[in-house]
Amino acid sequence: MLSYQDKGYQQRDSNQARLQKYLGRIFLFLVLVIFSFIILFPFYWVLRTALTSPNMVYSNVKSLLPVEPTINNFLRVLGAIDPQSMIDQGATNISAGKLNFWLFIRNSFIVGLLTTLGQVFFSTTAAYAFARLKFPFRNVIFSLYLAGLMIPGIVLFIPNYVLIKELGWINSFIGIIAPAFLMTPFAVFFMRQFFLNLNTSIEEAAILDGATKIGFFWRVALPLIQGPAITLGILTFITTWNQYLWPFVVGRDESVRMLTVALSVFRAQTPQGAPDWSGLMAGAAVSIVPSILIFIFLGRRVVDSIQFSGFK
Amino acid sequence: MALLSCCLFITLGLTLALFAKHDLASFANNDVFVGYLFIIPSLIGFVVFFLYPAIGALQISFHEWNLLRAPKFVGLENFQDLLTDRRFWRSLRVTLWYVVLNIPIQTVLALFLAIVLDRLSNAFSSLVRGLMVLPWLLPPVVVGLLWLWMLDPLLGIVNAFLGLWHCQTTLLGSPQQVIPTIAGINIWQYTGYTAILFFAGLKTIPKELYHAAAIDGANPWQQFWRITLPLLRPVTVFVLVTSIIGSFQVFDTVAITTGAGPTGGGPAGASSVILFYIFDKIFNRGFDMGLASAASVALFVILIAVTLIQLRLSRGNQSDLAEYS
Numbered sequence: 001m002l003s004y005q006d007k008g009y010q011q012r013d014s015n016q017a018r019l020q021k022y023l024g025r026i027f028l029f030l031v032l033v034i035f036s037f038i039i040l041f042p043f044y045w046v047l048r049t050a051l052t053s054p055n056m057v058y059s060n061v062k063s064l065l066p067v068e069p070t071i072n073n074f075l076r077v078l079g080a081i082d083p084q085s086m087i088d089q090g091a092t093n094i095s096a097g098k099l100n101f102w103l104f105i106r107n108s109f110i111v112g113l114l115t116t117l118g119q120v121f122f123s124t125t126a127a128y129a130f131a132r133l134k135f136p137f138r139n140v141i142f143s144l145y146l147a148g149l150m151i152p153g154i155v156l157f158i159p160n161y162v163l164i165k166e167l168g169w170i171n172s173f174i175g176i177i178a179p180a181f182l183m184t185p186f187a188v189f190f191m192r193q194f195f196l197n198l199n200t201s202i203e204e205a206a207i208l209d210g211a212t213k214i215g216f217f218w219r220v221a222l223p224l225i226q227g228p229a230i231t232l233g234i235l236t237f238i239t240t241w242n243q244y245l246w247p248f249v250v251g252r253d254e255s256v257r258m259l260t261v262a263l264s265v266f267r268a269q270t271p272q273g274a275p276d277w278s279g280l281m282a283g284a285a286v287s288i289v290p291s292i293l294i295f296i297f298l299g300r301r302v303v304d305s306i307q308f309s310g311f312k
Numbered sequence: 313m314a315l316l317s318c319c320l321f322i323t324l325g326l327t328l329a330l331f332a333k334h335d336l337a338s339f340a341n342n343d344v345f346v347g348y349l350f351i352i353p354s355l356i357g358f359v360v361f362f363l364y365p366a367i368g369a370l371q372i373s374f375h376e377w378n379l380l381r382a383p384k385f386v387g388l389e390n391f392q393d394l395l396t397d398r399r400f401w402r403s404l405r406v407t408l409w410y411v412v413l414n415i416p417i418q419t420v421l422a423l424f425l426a427i428v429l430d431r432l433s434n435a436f437s438s439l440v441r442g443l444m445v446l447p448w449l450l451p452p453v454v455v456g457l458l459w460l461w462m463l464d465p466l467l468g469i470v471n472a473f474l475g476l477w478h479c480q481t482t483l484l485g486s487p488q489q490v491i492p493t494i495a496g497i498n499i500w501q502y503t504g505y506t507a508i509l510f511f512a513g514l515k516t517i518p519k520e521l522y523h524a525a526a527i528d529g530a531n532p533w534q535q536f537w538r539i540t541l542p543l544l545r546p547v548t549v550f551v552l553v554t555s556i557i558g559s560f561q562v563f564d565t566v567a568i569t570t571g572a573g574p575t576g577g578g579p580a581g582a583s584s585v586i587l588f589y590i591f592d593k594i595f596n597r598g599f600d601m602g603l604a605s606a607a608s609v610a611l612f613v614i615l616i617a618v619t620l621i622q623l624r625l626s627r628g629n630q631s632d633l634a635e636y637s
Contacts, residue, residue, distance in 0.1 A: 028432040032440045035425060039443055039504065042458050045469060049461065062472045126354035135347030141355065148362040152561055152615060154587055155608045158594070158601060159368035160361060162379070182357025212340035217350075242451035244564045245587075249595075260453040264568055267457060277461050284454045291449040299442045306445065306505060307512035 046288075049281035050074065054086065054094045057277050073282035077101045083279075094276045095269055101286055103254065104262040108241055108287075111176050111258055115240045118181040120233045124225075126183060127191030128217050132203070142192075148185040157245070164250055171253035176246065180236075187232055190308075194228045195221065231305045234298055241290060259287040373605040378598055390606035400607065402581060403589035406491060410585060411559045413495035419551060422503045426510035427540070441511065444504025452501065456568035459497045460484065484569050487582035494565055494583060501565075506551055513547030514540070549626045553619055560615060563587040586611055 049057065053068035060067045075081045079100035086094060129135070130142050160179055169175030198221060206216045222229075244260040251257060257265070263283050270276040294302065339345050373390055375383035394400050425444070429437045447455065462468050465482045474481070483493045517540065525535050541548075562585055570583045577584035577592070584592075586607065593604040 025432060028428050029436070031425075031428050032432065032437060036440055036443055038500070039447060042462060042500075043446075045462055046458050058467060061467050061469070122353040122357065125350040129347045129350035133343045133347040133350070135344040138347065141351065144363065145358060148358060148366075150616075151362065151366050152557065152608075152612055154561055154590060155369045155612050156362060156365040158372065158590075158605050158608060159365035161594075162368075162372075162601070163360075163365070165379070179357075179361040182361075183354035185358070185362065188354060213343065213346045214340045217346075238449055242449075242453075244451065244453045244567070260451045260564075263453055263457060267568065268571075275461075277464075277467070280457060281461065284457050288450055288454055291446075291451075295442075295446055295449055299445065302445055302449070303442060303508055306508045 046281045046285050049277055050285045052278055054276070054278045058274070073278045074286070077279055077282045077286060079103075094279055095266070095271075097269060099266065099279070099283075100254075101259070101262065101283060104257055104259045105286065107173075107251075107256055108259045110173055111247070112237045112240045112290075114173070115177050115180050116233050116236045118177070119184060119187050119236050120229055122181075123183050123187035123232070124191050124222070124229055125217070126188050128195050128221060130188065131192045131195035132198075132217075132221075133213065145183075145185045145188055149189065153245075161249060170250050171256055172251075173256055176251045176256060176258070179246070180240065184236075187236065190232055191225070191228065194225045198224060227301075231301050234294060234301060235305060238291065238294065259283075263287060369605050369608055372601050373609045375602050377601045379601060380599075383602075386602065390602045391610070393603055394606050394610060399581075399584070399592075400589055403584050403586045406582065406584055407560060407562070407586045410491050410495055410562060411556060413492055414498055414559050414562075415552070415556055417495070418499045418503050418506060418555065419548075421499065422506035422551075423510050423544075423548075425503065425507040426514055427536075429507070429511050430514045441508065444507055446504070447501045448505040450501070452498075452564035453568050455497060455501050456565040459500070460569045463493065485579060487579050490570065490579065490583045494562070494569060497565055497569070498559075498562065502555070506555065509547055509551055510544065513544045517543045545626060549622065552626075553622055556618060556622070557615055560611065560618075561587055563591075 048064070048066050050073050051066035051069050051071070052073075053070045054073065056067035072081060072086060076083055076086065076094075077099045079098060079102055082098060083094055084098075130138060156179075164170060164175045164178065167175075169178065202220060202224075203216060206220050211219065241258075242260065243258075244264070247256075247258045248261050248264065252261060252265070263280070266283055267275070267280060270280065372383070374385060374387060376386045376389070377383035429441055462470050463483045465471055465485055471481070481489060483489050521539050521543075522535055525539060530538065566577070566583050566585055566588065570578050577588045590604045590607050590611075593600040593607065
């Protein structure tokens with residue numbers, strides 16, 4: 001937007017203009033510094049609290065560094081030490097119940113990975129069919145999918161809950177995974193866009209070489225849309241890992257409890273007046289590790305996919 | 313389940329019909345066969361978990377049903393009950409108040425940040441652009457929990473520093489402040505994501521337009537109102553439609569900051585948003601599925617109305633850019 005490249009403008013008042021431009025850039029820079037601080041500080045604060053000794057959480061509130069640093073909170077939420085032993089050593093205000101976040105991490109991974117694999121695979125085959133093959137009712141079915149994109153989750157929630165309950169799938173992985181395993185309208189729509197953009201001449205050449213439609217999909221089209229498929233996989237995994245409402249209702253049992261549900265149960269069990277903040281923050285820190293890893297290694301892909309979603 | 317077996321029969325029928333005509337090898341090359349083979353899993357998922365429940369929700373809303381006895385048809389009674397229930401109206405008011413606080417601030421802030429990023433295009437700004445998606449990647453439950461801790465009236469770091477200026481507040485513990493605070497928390501989580509969308513939109517605006525405007529003597533403020541804003545309209549509409557739909561369904565953050573699970577909504581119902589109302593009817597009031605479904609259908613109708621009004625007001629599907637090219 002700053003475009004005072006016009007020469008006459010610069011010569012007229014070049015010193016003042018340069019100063020103004022310089023100050024402007026400093027202002028923009030400061031805005032971003034403040035903004036980054038607001039984003040990053042809570043992350044630091046989670047870590048700082050998780051590393052603070054439980055006895056010290058309620059005193060030294062303003063200390064910017066962990067007070068009496070300890071990794072016991074992490075060991076405690078991961079079930080490596082019994083909270084009772086810490087209480088015996090004089091740590092007040094921590095929850096006595098034994099925690100086992102390893103189990104909840106495992107559960108979140110099982111749900112996340114299975115949902116991602118199923119949803120990406122079946123949505124990709126469907127997307128290929130909608131983009132590349134001609135069959136009766138193709139457009140009718142696809143329009144129905146598009147309409148499905150607009151139905152708010154809460155409308156589907158009640159009948160789906162009843163269905164899962166009647167099937168006896170409450171407190172089972174299959175119950176948590178089922179609704180998103182075979183497709184979501186967004187996934188099909190997302191992948192279809194990429195198949196539409198594939199060059200048709202590749203397909204014709206492959207068919208001439210004797211490839212069947214299935215063979216073309218498997219050996220030519222799939223490798224070509226690998227990138228978008230991985231992006232969809234990342235988005236699906238994050239969405240599944242982060243979900244709360246559905247697994248809270250259908251999978252509260254410890255054997256299938258996901259991390260988000262475990263955190264809310266932990267929060268509900270901790271005394272109202274004196275919550276176990278060091279433990280809760282250690283649990284929070286553990287449950288955002290995948291998000292951080294995805295951010296570090298695949299952040300660019302995520303940003304690109306957001307930009308894509310704005311232009312569909 | 314009836315629908316499911318219907319799908320299976322159609323597939324079987326098609327397969328057999330094709331078998332009669334062709335030999336096995338040509339199947340892999342037949343559009344119809346491969347097409348149905350490829351969409352069948354997703355079609356089953358769609359029919360069972362999207363289409364059937366969507367119709368089911370409407371159906372249940374006309375019945376009295378507590379999951380124990382057989383559903384009893386009651387016509388529009390659930391909707392009548394809903395309209396006379398003061399709790400329902402309160403939940404609508406609370407939700408609307410949340411949306412009104414959340415959407416404008418988040419959208420304006422995101423647009424401002426996108427413009428800052430666009431202007432200061434250097435290594436630092438592209439680093440910040442990556443950083444911005446970080447809160448969006450987190451589970452809303454964790455975001456709620458970490459702010460619950462930071463905003464704790466007695467021990468939280470925010471009040472500890474606000475205390476330096478003697479303006480400590482209770483935030484989540486106060487009926488007046490709880491909804492603005494939750495709106496603030498979600499602004500923290502989603503502004504970066506929204507800014508990325510705006511940033512991508514800014515990149516599509518040809519730079520020559522700004523050059524031409526500058527030569528004609530338009531100042532940056534005029535350039536913003538006359539060029540940037542009109543040309544960003546498709547992105548703005550997308551942002552507003554999707555974020556308002558999401559905003560009306562706020563739940564996770566409220567659940568974790570005001571209680572844990574469907575028991576929250578406090579203090580004194582001040583944060584009882586519409587999803588809480590629905591949950592309450594199911595899990596705290598003896599599985600009143602009829603009324604809960606009626607409320608969810610009502611929410612759907614509200615969302616459709618809001619979206620249609622927005623699209624009408626903004627002519628979102630047209631881009632002004634077409635006039636320039």
